[in-house]
Amino acid sequence: MRIVSLVPSLSETVVAEGLRDQIVGCTQFCVEPKDLHRTAQVVGGTKDFDLDLIRSLKPTHILANQEENPKELILTLQKEYPLLLTFPKSPYDVPSMLREMDQFLMTKAFEPLAHELESLFEDKVVFSAARRFLYFIWREPYMLSGRDTYISRFLECFGWENAYAGDDRYPAITVAEMKSLNVQTLLMSTEPYPFRKRDALRFREEWGDGCPEILKIDGRLLSWYGTAT
Known part of the structure; x- marks a missing residue:
């Protein structure tokens, strides 16, 4: 795989779940892990990434987000490459997003994290001093x-x-x-x-x-x- 991630939190997640070697491009705001820019080409920011630079990386998969990335740029990339457009609206949406990533990337890398989060949600703590x-x-x-x-x-x-x-x-x-x-x-x-x-x-x-x-x-x-x- 040749993944370009346009979402900092997804870059962090892909690396954490063992797929660092598959990331060929990321944004300047993908700062976790801190040395990611040593191995992945920076393609710009989350709002102004360089389409030609992304094309030069010959990605097989692109990870994007509906809110973080501009619609017009995403529409252009969707016409050229497989692209997963994420948009979790709450923490409860994250497990299903992770499973979509597994399906999109044809891996099982994110299922353990999805399961762990679902278990945590069952045991969530409500603070007595809610504000x-x-x-x-x-x-x-x-x-x-x-x-x-x-x-x-x-x-x-x-x-x-x-x-x-x-x-x-x-x-x-x-x-x-x-x-x-x-x-x-x-x-x-x-x-x-x-x-x-x-x-x-x-x-x-x-x-x-x-x-x-x-x-x-x-x-x-x-x-x-x-x-x-």
Whole structure:
């Protein structure tokens, strides 16, 4: 096989399940494992990958994601190569996605992980101190992960509740609007915008008295699926 992976979490999963030698191309954001770029050609970012460079790698299989990769580029690749378009909407969708990967790649590499995740879901823990949260993905403007996202549904698995109840998946929001949401915990992610301590300090100043607790969180743990689930 000659796999080009356009999804960082899928690159990590393919390597973790023993198929590293099959990956010939990946994106610049495929940083797990950290040395993947030594053995796989970087084809660009997740949004602006180089089609001609991908073609030069002569892939037999391409792994993509409906949300992370641009529709027009995916449609072009689908006309030329076998392509699996993934889109898990919650952790509960990951086992079926892994089995689709096995079928697509004609392996049995991902079945053990799929089975392990299903067992974990049966034993999931609901935290007694569940919180109403807002999950930040961007600054200037502030943008959140809405309820209809993998991130929000991941946290909901443990009893947490997204304080933003609108229909937008990734809404822009003002501090004034946040104050009306009865939020208890603000989660500032490391990706796609890498929130830092100074961002939290600036936010507290914007909010003023009564600012909810602010926690920095590794975005990979909540937004990457597969091995990271």
